Amino acid sequence: MRAGRYRALVDEVVITVRANGPYKVAGPVRVVDAEGREFVVDEGRPIALCRCGQSRTKPFCDKSHREACFVADDVAERVSG
């Protein structure tokens, strides 16, 4: 069910800042290293990029943020209208 939700956004990249966790990236992206080599990711599925610095599988999140008790609950400014 989740995969269908993300397929609907195929032309759009959405980066979700997870509270106390990774950046979840959904959409058609490629992740490459400093030399331009592409990381293998599951096509059509969102990826999670580490932002706590503790992952053993950087640049991807391996949930080490939980053990590290990483705290970052940034929220976007709300615009009323």
Ligand code: FES
């Ligand atoms: S954000 Fe999950 S391991 Fe860093």
